[in-house]
Amino acid sequence: MIEVKNLVKQYGKKRAVDDVTFTVNKGEILGFLGPNGAGKSTTMNIITGYLSATSGTVTINGHEILDDPVNAKKSIGYLPELPPLYLDMTVKDYLDFVYDLNKAKLPRNQHIQEICELVKITDVYNRLIKNLSKGYRQRVGIAQALIGNPEVLILDEPTVGLDPKQIIEIRNLIKELGKKHTVILSSHILSEVQAVCERVIVINNGKLVADDTPDNLSKDMSTDHTLTVRVEGPEDEIYKLLTKIPNMVSVQALGEKENGGVYDFSVEAKKGEDIRREVFKRLAARNWPILSMRTNQLTLEDIFLQLTSEDKSNGGAK
Amino acid sequence: MLTIMRREFNSYFSSPIGFIYLAVFYILSGFFFFSTTLIYDTADMSYLFSNLYSIIMFLIPILTMRLLSEEKKQKTDQLLITSPVSLFSLIMGKYLSALLVFSTGVAVTILYAIVLASFTPIEWAVFFGHLVGLFLLGMALIAIGMFLSALTESQVIAAVLGFAVMLLLMMIDPLAQYVNTPILSDFLSGLSFNTRYSSFTLGVFDFSNALFFISVAAVFIFFTIRVFEKRRWS
Numbered sequence: 001m002i003e004v005k006n007l008v009k010q011y012g013k014k015r016a017v018d019d020v021t022f023t024v025n026k027g028e029i030l031g032f033l034g035p036n037g038a039g040k041s042t043t044m045n046i047i048t049g050y051l052s053a054t055s056g057t058v059t060i061n062g063h064e065i066l067d068d069p070v071n072a073k074k075s076i077g078y079l080p081e082l083p084p085l086y087l088d089m090t091v092k093d094y095l096d097f098v099y100d101l102n103k104a105k106l107p108r109n110q111h112i113q114e115i116c117e118l119v120k121i122t123d124v125y126n127r128l129i130k131n132l133s134k135g136y137r138q139r140v141g142i143a144q145a146l147i148g149n150p151e152v153l154i155l156d157e158p159t160v161g162l163d164p165k166q167i168i169e170i171r172n173l174i175k176e177l178g179k180k181h182t183v184i185l186s187s188h189i190l191s192e193v194q195a196v197c198e199r200v201i202v203i204n205n206g207k208l209v210a211d212d213t214p215d216n217l218s219k220d221m222s223t224d225h226t227l228t229v230r231v232e233g234p235e236d237e238i239y240k241l242l243t244k245i246p247n248m249v250s251v252q253a254l255g256e257k258e259n260g261g262v263y264d265f266s267v268e269a270k271k272g273e274d275i276r277r278e279v280f281k282r283l284a285a286r287n288w289p290i291l292s293m294r295t296n297q298l299t300l301e302d303i304f305l306q307l308t309s310e311d312k313s314n315g316g317a318k
Numbered sequence: 319m320l321t322i323m324r325r326e327f328n329s330y331f332s333s334p335i336g337f338i339y340l341a342v343f344y345i346l347s348g349f350f351f352f353s354t355t356l357i358y359d360t361a362d363m364s365y366l367f368s369n370l371y372s373i374i375m376f377l378i379p380i381l382t383m384r385l386l387s388e389e390k391k392q393k394t395d396q397l398l399i400t401s402p403v404s405l406f407s408l409i410m411g412k413y414l415s416a417l418l419v420f421s422t423g424v425a426v427t428i429l430y431a432i433v434l435a436s437f438t439p440i441e442w443a444v445f446f447g448h449l450v451g452l453f454l455l456g457m458a459l460i461a462i463g464m465f466l467s468a469l470t471e472s473q474v475i476a477a478v479l480g481f482a483v484m485l486l487l488m489m490i491d492p493l494a495q496y497v498n499t500p501i502l503s504d505f506l507s508g509l510s511f512n513t514r515y516s517s518f519t520l521g522v523f524d525f526s527n528a529l530f531f532i533s534v535a536a537v538f539i540f541f542t543i544r545v546f547e548k549r550r551w552s
Contacts (some may be wrong), residue, residue: 048400052550072401084397100321101401
């Protein structure tokens with residue numbers, strides 16, 4: 001559906017996008033993740049044909065964006081970082097204009113009406129865009145991208161400026177859209193990507209640092225074999241007991257917690273060994289209650305930080 | 319192209335610019351129609367048209383200043399460029415909308431001619447020669463103004479650049495006289511919009527003059543497209 005090959009964008013001496021390659025399949029929702037200034041928007045602008053790449057190719061539905069721009073652009077609906085709205089138009093006129101611009105061949109009024117209901121802007125339909133709040137403007141921007149029913153939707157930070165309720169609505173909407181469309185969604189909010197996307201691409205300093213499902217990303221990098229245990233009892237003796245457990249690599253006392261008599265331990269076993277049951281049995285035998293025990297699974301936040309801060313381009317993930 | 323033209327034309331009149339442009343044009347042209355034609359009891363409208371030359375020189379930058387600069391500033395160029403419309407039809411749509419507003423202004427002279435014709439027979443061929451000359455001049459100037467507007471994000475800068483260029487165009491004739499080198503002097507007077515336009519107001523329809531204005535328009539439309547192309551690559 002979308003094929004991006006060896007994309008490079010050079011701004012003077014700065015490489016905004018550095019040899020990025022990925023493909024997006026039909027019906028996939030791809031999350032595009034990266035800190036501010038990582039090259040997300042630049043990449044999206046290149047995919048949609050707003051900017052040209054210094055080298056590399058973008059193919060959409062078999063149409064090369066530079067050789068056959070009109071056909072490639074026909075299948076894209078794009079919401080840029082700032083929704084491209086004409087402030088002096090009403091929502092109705094604006095969407096009509098976008099409809100004509102896309103040379104859409106659907107029943108006009110019905111189509112526009114459906115989109116308005118989908119993004120919930122029917123109540124501001126006849127108002128000037130200039131008088132709308134940021135959330136509404138953002139939604140008009142999304143509506144604009146949906147017009148003409150494009151096969152590919154490219155949304156650059158679609159939930160920026162919305163209140164929490166709207167954010168959830170828009171996320172659900174995107175999920176819904178992902179059933180029929182191919183979606184690329186950029187964000188610097190990890191939970192959003194985690195909630196919506198089936199696949200995540202992490203980009204940092206213009207380079208692709210990871211390309212996987214959110215679950216795989218956290219699994220590959222997770223530390224399933226390390227636990228944090230909170231136990232009530234004498235610290236030294238618990239420590240000794242824990243170190244005797246088979247396959248144990250290291251035990252670290254994290255100090256006294258709560259109101260005393262309760263201690264946290266960070267426990268690391270050999271990779272691939274599950275020692276949770278053993279820990280429970282041995283502590284139970286001594287009548288030292290376990291108040292909590294959790295595996296130190298990394299959240300997407302941790303992975304993200306790990307991927308983007310350590311400059312190792314193969315940081316565990318592909 | 320028509321879509322973009324229609325939207326742009328409407329936006330001239332959803333902001334005050336279109337109205338201000340037309341109002342000022344109508345007032346000034348009305349004044350000169352009165353002071354050069356009616357008051358002298360003559361059917362000769364050539365003075366009116368030669369005065370309109372300097373009027374549109376100062377009005378056209380107002381017409382073109384926001385044409386492309388505003389798109390860039392509001393980021394709406396992203397919508398236009400990423401839509402399945404070629405750059406050529408995008409720019410032409412913009413250009414034609416400005417030309418349409420300009421023509422709406424200029425058309426008032428037809429009314430003047432009709433008023434005049436009710437008193438005395440007038441030479442329609444000469445009048446339409448004037449009109450065509452003014453229209454061609456507008457074509458060239460609007461293309462220049464649009465080009466300048468493509469260079470910047472600020473309407474004000476586009477307007478100031480526009481005025482500067484128009485002033486320069488008006489000063490080419492005196493400049494040509496001061497230059498001693500005959501080749502350079504000929505070159506400058508060859509570029510003079512005034513000379514070429516005034517031959518229309520004298521009732522002479524010289525095809526080379528028409529071609530000159532059309533070429534200027536074409537060249538600056540081409541330049542405008544190049545500005546957009548270049549922006550994608552830089």
